[in-house]
Amino acid sequence: MIDLSGIMTAIVTPLNADRSLNEEQLHKLIDVQIDHKVQSILVLGGTGEYTALSAEVRRQTVDAAVRFVNGRIPVVIGNLETGIGESIAFTRYCADAGADAVMVMTPYYVHASQQGLIDFYMELDQSVDIPLLVYNIPYRTCVNMTADTLAYLADHMKNLAGIKECNNSPAQAIDMIRRVGSKINFLSGEEFLSVMLMALGAKGAVMASANLIPDVWVKIHHLVREHQTQEAMDLFGNYTELIAAMFSETNPGPLKYGMDLIGVPCGSTAIPLTPVSDAAAGRMKKAMQELQLI
Secondary structure (H helix, E strand, O other), X not given: OOOOOEEEEEOOOOEOOOOOEOHHHHHHHHHHHHHOOOOEEEEOOOOXXXXXXXXXXXXXXXXXXXXXXXXXXXXXXXXXXXXXXXXHHHHHHHHHHOOOEEEEEOOOOOOOOHHHHHHHHHHHHHHOOOOEEEEEOHHHHOOOOOHHHHHHHHHHOOOEEEEEEOOOOHHHHHHHHHHHOOOOEEEEOOHHHHHHHHHOOOOEEEXXXXXXXXXXXXXXXXXXXXXXXXXXXXXXXXOHHHHHHHOOOOOOHHHHHHHHHOOXXXXXXXXXXXXXXXXXXXXXXXXXXXXXXX
């Protein structure tokens, strides 16, 4: 099984004014992440604006990221399709492009049952040959994968490598870690829960804020691994206002503004996402100045 321990940055997608991929800035962003020792990157997740981009731009982003990383760290591609057919097709595209794994979000809008989720992931698993991660984010999809369902998939899927768990229920996350943490990569997707969950056995975290502060998250993960949990919590505590500002409006508007401020411009967001408001921009800038990031 692929080892995805550590910090995986959910990178933004740098865009030109016409919403095409800015490949030069994508290269710069990736180099910044690798230089700061993140263990892997997630391309085209929610932070990467998957659902707002055209299919052509998604494919171009996959190709550009895999080609530029060139094996230096694992590249995980997000797959946020709604139906099984398109999910299989895009996963196969990512595999052919040379991606290391694909993170597939639970089907949304249709409100799948737990059996429906099992059927979806089992058919996907039987149709592809690449490590897979479940992406569980019920506050976006209105569908929550339970610990029981994840445990079943961990026992029956040949390609299941992990889960990105974005759920505001620590109880569910802890139950998942207890039941499958030794079998797959359990990765926290919630900034404000990640230190606790890593201390309780999560292999790592998939962090949008690592675009701005990759070195901080790498240090936090190191401290947790060394059983210096209080020090990790203290370090994280310095950045809570920045992270709150980053999520004060729909991600990644404030985050992309922050990237501009640190000299890694990534363009605006794609419609229907909107650029950062003046109020959120002011909050981001103030937090970054207080942290001496700018």
